[in-house]
Amino acid sequence: MKSSAKKIELASVDDLFSTEESRQDEQLEKIQEIPLSELHPFKDHPFKVKDDDAMIETADSIKKYGVLVPAIARPLPDGSYELVAGHRRRRASELAGKETMPVIVRDLDDDAATIIMVDSNLQRENLLPSERAFAYKMKLEAIKHQGARTDLTSVQVEQKLSARDQVAKEAGERSGIQVMRYVRLTELIPELLDMVDEKKIAFNPAYELSFLKPDEQQMLVETMDYEQATPSLSQAQRMKKFSQDGKLSEDVMLAIMSEEKKSDLDKVTLSSDTLRKYFPKSYTPAKMQETIIKLLEQWQKKRQRDQER
Incomplete structure (x- = not known):
């Protein structure tokens, strides 16, 4: 009877700490192997997916080791999935000849999905200005939908500033103003x-x-x-x-x-062919420059003496 009572007690404690909601969350966070054909790009994805050298390196790595970091996707009504994070990994998997890739499927609303999509890409090196511009705009709009006003006519100045400053801090920008300057580029x-x-x-x-x-x-x-x-x-x-x-x-x-332009007026360009005829063939560019500077200094001193007479 004691053994039986202990089992009942353990089951009761388990029920307390494992609610239906937490069990569903655990199920959602499971890594699934999903066919690449069922993974669709995020709507208005602002980041370019190029078949450049970095992509080829990623594809080679996936051939050897597989996809080490699972992508994140959300389910679509037709049973397929919308990629939230992992667009480059999907393309690299395709180039590596894979048919599936590991994915964590989450139920995300549009705003949460947009913020995750942007944040997962902003830490990449060599982002283009256009990529930053549209990414910042999308994230600011998502934050606005979640309740933080970011429009320029808002009287809630503190909330507006905190939204753009939040984006700046998380993206490594020096200020929220710089974020808004990037967003302006979307008007080009x-x-x-x-x-x-x-x-x-x-x-x-x-x-x-x-x-x-x-x-x-x-x-x-x-x-x-x-x-x-x-x-x-x-x-x-x-x-x-x-x-x-x-x-x-x-x-x-x-x-x-x-x-x-002022920069054009201030710039003097002399080709090497123009200069070479005034110097011995043995002179290197550095030696030629040194000689020119010395001659100019002598010329300047002569002008100063002439002016003092």
Whole structure:
């Protein structure tokens, strides 16, 4: 009878600490092998999945060791799954010839899924400005839906700041303001945003250009192609001001873009072919530079003596 009583008591304690809810959670967190064909990309996934060198290395690793970190997905009504984290691992598994990959399936609402999707990618190296821009925007909108106001007209300033500052802290940005500057880039037309990713347009000018109307941005693309130049920060700021005043015509934009940039005026370029004829063949570039500096110093001293006479 004592043995029987002890069994009943143990069962009672187990019931106390293992509720139906916790048992369901344990079941959800189980790792499942799911066919790649049933794993679909996250809607509006802002991160590019490229078949670059890093992807090939990941595929080679999966061939040898398998997928070491399970992906995260959520169930879809049709019985398939939407990937939340693990888009690169899915592609690498495909390249490695795998038919399935390990996945943790969770029931997540749109906002929770978006935050996990963004956070799982923001720690990657070499993220493109466009990837950060859309990721920050998506996360801020998810936080807003969860109750933290992030819109610029909100009177709840403290909540608004905490939302963008939260994103900044978790993403390693220096401030919430910088996060909002990235979000502004989502207002650029694709052609300009591609130029930012390709480092043809710097971040600060790009931020200013994001305030131009879409048709003005398209006009800028055509003007840049004509001038074979990209706008400096000063030029971008002036175009923004003309746009806000309703005066940014094609002629105004062309006049601004045809100016010589200060950096171009301050730069002197001499080709090696131009310099070589003044130096012995044995002179290295470093020796040539040293000689030029000495000659310039002598010339400067002579000018100073002439001016003192």
